[in-house]
Amino acid sequence: MARPHKPLLSRERIVETAGSLVDAEGVEAVSTRRLAAELGVSGPSLYHHFRTKDEILEAVADSVQAEVDLSMFDERATAHPGDWSWDTALHAWGVAYRATLTAHPHIVPVLAKGPGRRPAGLRVADAVFGAMVRAGWPPAQATSIGALMRYFITGSALGSFALGFVDDQAAYDPADYPHLGQAHLLAERQEQVDERAFETGLRAIIDGLRVQFEATASPRM
The missing domain is CATH 1.10.10.60 (Homeodomain-like)
Structure with missing residues (x-):
């Protein structure tokens, strides 16, 4: 044969x-x-x-992790400061990263352990760190930004806030929970609630980082 x-x-x-x-x-x-x-x-x-x-x-x-878009951190993209900003890139990457993780939620606990020796995971870490340093962040803070973003994005993909509430109005007796009268509606609006929460958190993180950047970073020439 x-x-x-x-x-x-x-x-x-x-x-x-x-x-x-x-x-x-x-x-x-x-x-x-x-x-x-x-x-x-x-x-x-x-x-x-x-x-x-x-x-x-x-x-x-x-x-x-190899599915995550890293094009916003490409050295060719960051070579022209007028056409690229670290905060816009970080936001775009955060959205892309979460989209990939939410498409594969069951593998997130494995990813949450860190890149280890995984090539794609190390490429993600290298791309984020390199882009932040090229933007003017001190290396120690660039490391912290990469860690912060991983904590936030991975955590957001580990579970759903909205699905943590049951679809049963009787579970939320106003005598006990006077402010949860609409909590039973969260599950049916899960995608909207969770995406809005992620966007709110991502923008808050990046807004805070902008303040730090102005105070401590060394913008490139």
């Missing part, structure tokens, strides 16, 4: 299949046995590409 033109298994196929499982059912759905069944291969064959389930999940996390 002729050999197949393409190998039955590759890192890319494993990551893609594992990513689909995570998106549909969560990280708990990923096991070597389940992946092998989904891929139509024997379980041990996975170990030619990944040693552990955690390595697979790290690769899935990296594939998700």
Whole structure:
């Protein structure tokens, strides 16, 4: 029998299949046995590409982070101060990053641990830090900005404020909760509520950073 033109298994196929499982059912759905069944291969064959389930999940996390738009931090974009500003870029990246994470919510806890050795995660950190330093932020503060943004964006994607309230008006007795008379409506407006909250927080962060920048940063020539 002729050999197949393409190998039955590759890192890319494993990551893609594992990513689909995570998106549909969560990280708990990923096991070597389940992946092998989904891929139509024997379980041990996975170990030619990944040693552990955690390595697979790290690769899935990296594939998700690779989807994040970083074009606003490209050195060619930041080379012309009149056409680029760090605050506008930071806002655009924050929106893009959250959109990617909310499209893959089940992998967010893995991403929340930090980039580790993941190439795409390190590229994100490098792009943000480099752009902030080129804009005139001292390196220590540029590091803090990257950390602050990761905390805020990751946290916003870990759960929904609106979905934390039940769709039952009786749960909010005005005698006990006089200001929650409309709380039962939050769940049905989840996307609007959560996106507005994220935008409010993002703008507050960037407005505060502008004040710090004027006081401490060294604008580039």
